[in-house]
Amino acid sequence: MSDQRGLRDRMVAGVGILFLVVSSACSSGEVEALKQPPALQPLESTTTIPGPDYAGVRLAGVGGRTRTTVVLGPGKARLGGTVVGPGGPVPGAVVRVERLVGDAAASADVTAGPDGRWVLPDVLGGRYRVRAWRAPDMALLEPQVFFAEATEARQVSLVVSRFGDTSSASAVAPDPPVVDQPTNLAFRVFRRVVDAGGTVRSAPLAGLPAELVGGQWSIVSPNPVVTNASGGAEWSVFCLAPGRQPLTVRVGELELPLTVPPCVAPAPPPAPDAPAEPPPAVPPAPAG
The missing domain is CATH 2.60.40.10 (Immunoglobulins)
Known part of the structure; x- marks a missing residue:
């Protein structure tokens, strides 16, 4: 209680002193004018520029194509057959087997045995293209294309033609x-x-x-x-x-x-132009 009274007395004394100082200054005419605050600088005007609008921009397509990985196997299908030519079986012929998926392919080469037979086991089902040749004198001009089932044992006979003539x-x-x-x-x-x-x-x-x-x-x-x-x-x-x-x-x-077309006779010379007919005679004008 005494502490609060003491604080109040000190505040009253301080106010009194401040009042005496102000009164003395006013009576002496020495009151100092308040300083003017610094002038404020005008704000610079700003303009908001909108960013680019990409809503209507179409991105160019990316070149190239998607690559598809094609494999032959392992699978449960089996391909085989014989390679024959004008004289019978063609030993040592190369048989190229291609498994086709779209534009991609996986391939394997098989060599025919002494009896012209060839075999490619454990392949997947799908679309296949098969051809055969023996350099430098035997080839199959039109490959065989077929579809093999997943567990099919497919026999393919390949007939090659002789070249070298x-x-x-x-x-x-x-x-x-x-x-x-x-x-x-x-x-x-x-x-x-x-x-x-x-x-x-x-x-x-x-x-x-x-x-x-x-x-x-x-x-x-x-x-x-x-x-x-x-x-x-x-x-x-x-x-x-x-x-x-x-x-x-x-x-x-x-x-x-040689294959040469038949010879033809030369074209006849053009007929001479017929003489032009003379213009019709103009009758004389009657005498006036």
Whole structure:
């Protein structure tokens, strides 16, 4: 209680002293004016710029394609069969088996045995493409495509054709040849062979003497000639009679007949223009 009274007395005394100081200052005329606060700087105006709107922007597509991993197995299907050619079974033939899923494929090569038989066990079911070849002389031009069930034992017989014979091709200009007018004859000789991947290719026969022979033809260029790096040769000739006139090229010991269109007679010359009729006579004007 005494502490509260003491605090109150001190507060009253302080107020009294402050009052005396203010009164004294006012009576003496020495009151100091209050200082002005510093002037406020005007705020800078700001403008809010909206950000870009990407709502209408279309993203470009990403190039490439999704890759699909294809496998042959393990599975419960079994593929097998034989490879045969014009002379019977083809030992040592390569059989390529491809399992197809969309544009992707998994493949395996199997070698046929002495009896031409081949087998590929423990594969998955699905769509398959199978072909066979033996370089350099045997190939299957059209592969077999089929669907194998998941547990199927599928037998596939593959019939290959023989290659390696010498072949030729020819062309003439003009086509057809015109009797008693110059004709250019182009010729190419090649051998069709099977490469290590089973593709049949044309191998040119270069550096061989080639002689053109034909009864109703006049040959006005050098004959014989030597085939160039592409197995080609050219002659300038005249057909001597209308109709089909045989032509043959001798290459070494081979005689290769050419397929040439029948010769045609030259077009008849155009008929001379008929004399123009004189204009009708104009009657004289009557005398005036």
